[in-house]
Amino acid sequence: MALYTDELAAGGSDWAIRGVGLLEPDRRMAESLSGQDHLYTLIERDSDGAGVRVIGSIVDYVLAIGDVEKFARLLADPELAIFSLTITEGGYSLARENPTLEAIATGLEARRSVGEAPLTILSCDNLPGNGDAARRSTLAAAERADAGLRAWTEANCTFPNSMVDRITPVTAEADREWLRQTAGIEDRWPVVAEPYRQWVMEDAFAAGRPPWDRVGAVFTDRIHDWERYKLRFLNAGHSSIAYLCALADVTFVHEAMAIPAVRSFLEELLHREAMPTVAEIPGHPREEYVASVLERFANPGVRDQIARLCVDGTAKFATFLVPTVVGQIEAGGPTARAATALAGWAHYLAAVDPTAQAFDASGDLARRYASEAVGDPVAFLEFEEVFPPGVRASRSFREQFSEAYRRIAAQGPIAAMEHDPARARIGDAR
Numbered sequence: 001m002a003l004y005t006d007e008l009a010a011g012g013s014d015w016a017i018r019g020v021g022l023l024e025p026d027r028r029m030a031e032s033l034s035g036q037d038h039l040y041t042l043i044e045r046d047s048d049g050a051g052v053r054v055i056g057s058i059v060d061y062v063l064a065i066g067d068v069e070k071f072a073r074l075l076a077d078p079e080l081a082i083f084s085l086t087i088t089e090g091g092y093s094l095a096r097e098n099p100t101l102e103a104i105a106t107g108l109e110a111r112r113s114v115g116e117a118p119l120t121i122l123s124c125d126n127l128p129g130n131g132d133a134a135r136r137s138t139l140a141a142a143e144r145a146d147a148g149l150r151a152w153t154e155a156n157c158t159f160p161n162s163m164v165d166r167i168t169p170v171t172a173e174a175d176r177e178w179l180r181q182t183a184g185i186e187d188r189w190p191v192v193a194e195p196y197r198q199w200v201m202e203d204a205f206a207a208g209r210p211p212w213d214r215v216g217a218v219f220t221d222r223i224h225d226w227e228r229y230k231l232r233f234l235n236a237g238h239s240s241i242a243y244l245c246a247l248a249d250v251t252f253v254h255e256a257m258a259i260p261a262v263r264s265f266l267e268e269l270l271h272r273e274a275m276p277t278v279a280e281i282p283g284h285p286r287e288e289y290v291a292s293v294l295e296r297f298a299n300p301g302v303r304d305q306i307a308r309l310c311v312d313g314t315a316k317f318a319t320f321l322v323p324t325v326v327g328q329i330e331a332g333g334p335t336a337r338a339a340t341a342l343a344g345w346a347h348y349l350a351a352v353d354p355t356a357q358a359f360d361a362s363g364d365l366a367r368r369y370a371s372e373a374v375g376d377p378v379a380f381l382e383f384e385e386v387f388p389p390g391v392r393a394s395r396s397f398r399e400q401f402s403e404a405y406r407r408i409a410a411q412g413p414i415a416a417m418e419h420d421p422a423r424a425r426i427g428d429a430r
Helices: 002-009 026-034 068-075 099-113 130-145 147-156 173-183 223-247 253-257 260-277 286-297 313-320 322-331 336-351 363-373 377-382 395-411 413-418 421-429
Strands: 017-021 040-046 049-055 058-063 082-085 119-123 162-165 191-193 198-201
Touching: 002 049, 017 026, 017 068, 026 058, 040 173, 049 173, 068 099, 099 119, 099 130, 099 147, 119 130, 130 147, 162 223, 198 223, 223 253, 223 260, 223 286, 223 313, 223 322, 223 336, 223 413, 253 260, 253 286, 260 286, 260 322, 260 336, 260 413, 313 322, 313 336, 313 363, 322 336, 322 395, 336 363, 336 377, 336 395, 336 413, 363 377, 377 395, 395 413
Parallel strands: 017 058, 040 191, 082 119
Antiparallel strands: 040 049, 162 198
């Protein structure tokens, strides 16, 4: 968003961004930005080199940790037209107390009380139907605060669905040092990304919007098809190799893609298992998108870490890979490679020291099922937060999962990825 808005500003647009942090980890972001006039550097890297650009579209960043009233005043600001948010996939959950959602409800009440309306609430989180999720969660929080606030929110706020597609690894100290040495720029928090970028949205903005389409954003009424492209190819691809490669002590994604067994495993999973479950968007062939994913994963300039891909496995697998499994089970199609990816996750949860595992909001529960899988692999499929009834009841998938789990334990993750299910079936038939 900051890049697209910055590009518009270069042409005379007066739209700008005010950031706000509600959580303690946001303190470092606030300190970094305030110390450099809210500028930051975007480093775009590929195998041919890197480009550097200073982004100036963020004009303020307010820290409002534990200060709901300060946040409410920001949301009531008459100049605010779009409230965008990234609170991660689990941030929309209504299953537990959610201070972020409650803060948003308080802010909307403040906006209503001063007569300011309407407002677009734009989720940029990485989950299907993110706008629908934001709407459900926001309305539920508003109703808990005041039934009248829910009615006002429904009448005055829109919640467009959106899809953001760009690989952006965690900034490392080496990136800061590279920037100092190469470009002479001292930046506390540069952002590193691949050159590829795609931002797709529904055009449902209650109080106007920047003309982001002039600089490459796509406005569409087929947002869910675009979501499936990204979630079932790119995101599922990341998660499907993450835990297997972590078990194999691979550090970076591009290193993983240089291993023939990993690349072949991923190609087969995306082409044979994921692709048939995704409707093709006219003018944007599925094969071309899959080819771009494989190329992007192999980009050595990004240095994307396998450990990053392992964060929040419970939410990611349920959203990214399991829908493909469901679709293939219903169609009687192949699922063996997806079963191997999920078995790799179960083995990772059981074999890796919990203190060394990537963060997962449901990690304790996931590890409980993983510990049971050590003796009986299919016990992991009883993890209802991830596996719906159709998957748990599928005899063929249970067998594939169990076989893959035992293969990983006995032969290792690379050998498990080298296993060819089609060849095994032929051998069994003979």
